Amino acid sequence: MPEALHEPFHDIGKQRSAEEAGIWIFLASEVIFFGGLFLGYAVYRLRLPEGYGAAMAETNLTLGIVNTALLLASSATMAFTVWVGREGLQRATVTGLIATLALGTAFLAVKGVEYYEDIRHHLIPGHPDFPVDVPGAEMFFSFYWAMTGLHGLHMAIGLGIIAWTVHAVRSDRIAWRETAHLHVVGLYWNLVDVVWIFLFPLLYLVGR
């Protein structure tokens, strides 16, 4: 069994709250990071409303809805994992993590299909055959690619961490019962979700 308590802590409760404080601070900085993209999206949307509306009609709403459902489900399985993890149930924890991993991977797979479709339709800013000829349409797709790309990168990092956690919990490599590890991973995953909750209406719904 690995040691739960790390230097310089002498009290596991205090260590847990320190770990949780750490991830909340990190999430605050992540919010500012995505905030820059949301700011850019908002500024240009205000200036180029027609282009945004026309371009949004080109995004694949069906795949967007499927992905939203997948990600919300993965949030639920992650929350379940944190909850059974606190109870110390190893098999349930591993199951919850694997379910989250599967749902998250499915999201990225669907996103990949969607990207393929987008490229097939020349929805690339600056492309000579870009289908929408309204000023601002290309800008919408610039943000579409930048925002979903960076969101996807965060998901990929999260999936990597979850995959490692599956291994670590299964082999008891970390003291997952006592430390805040699962909680920290769960909070990060939920942030990735929350970002998508904002991206989905902004890129697929509002003004369509």
Next chain:
Amino acid sequence: MSSTDAEGYIAQEPDYLGAGHTVRSWLLTTDHKRIGILYLVTLLFFFLIGGAAATFIRLELATPPGDLVTADTYNRLFTLHGVIMVWFFLVPAVPSTLGNFLLPLAIGARDMAFPKLNLLSWYINLVGGLLALAALLLGGVDTGWTFYTPYSSLYSNSYVTLAALGVFIAGFSTIATGLNFIVTVHTQRCEGLTWMRLPLFVWALYATSMVIVLATPALAVALAMVVMERVFALGLFDPAQGGDPILFQHIFWFYSHPAVYIMILPGFGVVTEVLTCFSRRKVFGYEAMVFAILGIALFGFFVWGHHMFVSGQSAYASLIFSLLSFLIAIPSAIKVFNWSATLYGGHITFEASMLYALGFIGLFTLGGLTGLFLASVPIDVHMHDTYFVTAHFHYIMVGGMVSAFFAGLHFWWPKITGRMYSELWARLAALLMFLGFNFTFFPQFILGYMGMPRRYHSYPDEFEMWNVLSSAGAVILAVAYLMPFVYLGLSVYRGRRAGDNPWQARGLEWQTASPPPRENFGPLPVVTREPYDYHRSDEEPSAREGDLDFPNRSDTETR
């Protein structure tokens, strides 16, 4: 846990330097003190590179025609100088070296809350630094340290992507450090160390960390957008696609103005520690100092538009940003007044670190006051992009921050290495730095006032005299910067043993051995008094006991 003798000293345990001598024991350490040293080494390396670039700049400007380097090389030189100095020297200077070394010691803790993350942050910093360095060695970047669009995103044929990625990655290193500091201050303070008993150095690091965590990601996203525009041809700032290059400036300065406070706030903390110690005085107006630090950290987020008065933002926005920039001078002035009041009636002695700290106050005040000139819209329209601006921010960053860094380095050097350096040479270097600095940068105020624009490698003859003065001053400054490398380096081998507390200072870091043991303290200290209790509040300050120049051999040494 180490065993301790009757007085609570750690019994014959090797200090943190003696805890292992292999390269591995350094590169895989999680000891905050060793990580501080690792940072110090990389930091000085980047300082020398940035300084070398500055040397070429001053050499080129010593004569009016552009005869040493081409205009294009000159662009790459000042970009190299700016990028390296801002992100790989000034931003991490005090927090990552002195902060890392001293924060746990100053709050009576055994280490940072997350020791492994602390080490990781050094490696991230190294990767970022090497990427930026690679970009600069492959041929350099010609955008200036500000990476302004659309030049950086659409036109520049230099290694913008690589350099931007380097800065982007280094940003995560400072975020990790800031996060670590915040959690450490919240969870690791020793018994009795309430918030209002924290040394102001700790408060300054805490406020800096807040700014780091909340501002740095804005830089990250701005640079990420530039990189995406270059690599994937997304027109995020491209006017041809409806983009607005000014948006980049807004996001960039939303980081880069607070970054000024990331660089200067830790200096405020260092200077407070040094001034109180060498005037044997309680700090004047402790609470006001705390709220001034927090106020500066907060208001720093709302003044970024003062960099964009001539960028075409609305006149109303400019007026509001101007007003807010004037308001932020209030907490800064509170600090300067309180430092002066702290000195008043104190038993002042002029050790090298005190000279650096006093130099800081003078240079920072001049830099701050010229900042008020620039905060007023009509003057800024006249002065924008002239040497007046260059001189102003060098007074803050180099005159202020580098002086504070050296003040701290000299003040805590006996704690870090356990040795005393040559006080005479150190005082000489401190005086030379103050002299050389003013010699170099004061003429630039005049050049700017006369209308010489920044970032040109040649200039009309009428500017020659002031430029020659500035270049001559730079020689003095360079000597003053190189001197500490020699006498501090020598002190490690030849210096007198410092003893636990050569300055008879009151901070908790002075209550353990020099150099401190791996665990920092025997039993953790318990705080029962206010910080800076150099004298009782109903008593006048008194001079330090014993010989000032030759500290007594301390208890730890004779044991």
